Amino acid sequence: MDSASERHCTEVVARERSGHTAVVEENLLCVWGGYMSIADDEVFLPNDEIWVYDLERGVWEVFHMSGEVPPSMSGTCGCSLNGHLYIFGGCDNNGQTNQIYCVDLTDGKYTWKKIKYEIGSAPSARDKLSCWVYKGKIIYFGGYGHKMLTDIDRTNRSFIVDKASWVEEIFWGWNNEVHIFDPSQASWSDPQTHGRAPDPRAAHASATVGCRGYVCGGRVMETRMSDIHCLDLESWTWSEIIPVSSIPVGRSWHTLTAVSDSSLFLFGGLSVDCKPMSDGWLLDVETKKWRELEHPFKTKPRLWHTACPGKDSDVIVFGGSCDYILLIDNSHCNDALVFQTQPYPxxxxCEDYIAKNVKNYEMLRNQLSLLPPKLLTAxxxxxxxxxxSKKQQQ
Structure with a gap:
């Protein structure tokens, strides 16, 4: 297989979209929600369908969803935990929400359930937030949303008001709050964090490595940042990572993905001068060094896309926009870009070489039956x- 690949090789392909949710469960990329542009309108994608991409076979399927289906949304925060997709927050036709839903991805039924928490209070409504998964719990960070004036604590700057958006006693803005949701207890809690927290932000990127949650970049006011912070999920202590090498430029709407026990992969986003980017970077969290990764997708900028870890340290980037997100004729994507970030076993x-070349070499075709059963199936x-695909054959 090439160092990276782009696939949507069947005739049925997931619709173009940005601001969607995607997770990998087993060998399947599951995509839900988001929006696309039609003429001058931004249209939410159907809330009762989930698109599933087989990463081994390169095949898309779409499934109908039932149950307590959430509204069509973009900017929700999704993650996979114990075979379930959890989504929290997001923005629908009525604005931001603070509801949480889950769906079992393993039984083939795709039945949504709206979670009614029994302990604690849910965070305020927000979108463009991020999360970490650790020890069976989901830890949410940041985002953009609204609060009542009486709920804003002006003493610790955990919420920065967007002065361009407020209505009477309701204020919109960015936050740096940390909230924990425990699915086993259906409970919300707010940990007491220590150290200097990152500035409030939204449209940032997060990833989990061991017991540490990382957050990188994002936007507050008119600033797009390049900083990276770490939250110890045992001691709840914040620390900032000061790189000892050249660093990526500040950005928002990018992605950050853990690809090993000590490295993170950053891709794309919107730069400080509002340009869509296609650069990829690896951060070694132990040496604190950034290294730009060469890849064949330099002509495919992406922002407000998703990035999921695949097998063998692959990163699967799906969808997103290739233009400035606020353009009327903004273009959305539906291709899956597979990045190889580490050497393959x-x-x-062998599996990829044989599969890619078996039709070109008669000797390979004749000897397929001699392969060990596991390798033959793969x-x-x-x-x-x-x-x-048929289009490629024409």
Whole structure:
């Protein structure tokens, strides 16, 4: 397989979108929600459908969803925990929300459930936030939303008011709050954090490595940041990582993905001068060094996309916008970009090479039956991934 690949090789392909939610469960990329542009309108994608992409075979399928279906939204925060997709927050036709929903991704039924918490209080309504998953709990950070004036604590600057957006006693703005949701107890709680917290922000990126949650960049007011902070999820202590090398430029609407026990992959986003970006960077959290990663998608800028960890340290980027998000004729994407961030194991190299070349070499075709059963099954699935679509054959 090439160092990176772009796939949507079946005729049925998920719709273009930005601001959606995506997670990988087993070997399936599951995509829900978001919005797309039609003429001069921004239209939410259907809330009762989930698109599932088989990362081995390169095949899309769409499934109907039932149950307590959430409203169509963008900017919600999604994650996978124990085979379930959890979404919190987001923006629908009525504005930001603070509801939480989950759906089982493993039973094939795709039945939504609205979670009614029994302990604690939910965070205020918000979108463009992020989360970490640790020890069976979901820890949410930041976002943009609204609060009543009486709920704003002006002593600790955990909420910065957006002066351009307020109505009477309701104020919109950015926050740096940390909230914990425990699905097993259906409970909300607010940990007492220590150290200097990051500035309030939204449209930032987060990733979890071990017992540490990382947050990178994002926007507050008119500023797009390049800083990176770490929250110890055991001691709840904040610390800022000061890189010892050149750093990526400040940005928002980018992604951050853990690809090893000590490295994070940053991709894309909107720069400080409002330009969509296509650069990829690896951060070694132990040496505190950034390194730009060479990849073949330099002509494919993305922002407000999703990035999910795949097998063998792959990162699967899906959807997003390739233009400044506020343009009337903004273009959205529906291709899956697969980044290779680490060397592949020998089994993966053999599997991909055979699947990619078996049709070109008669010797390979004749010897397929001699492969060990496990490798043969894997190769047969991968052959579908490399099979050209009807459009490619024309």
């Amino acid at each position: 020998l089994f993966r190299i 190769v047969q699935r991968r052959m579908s991934f490399y099979r050209p």
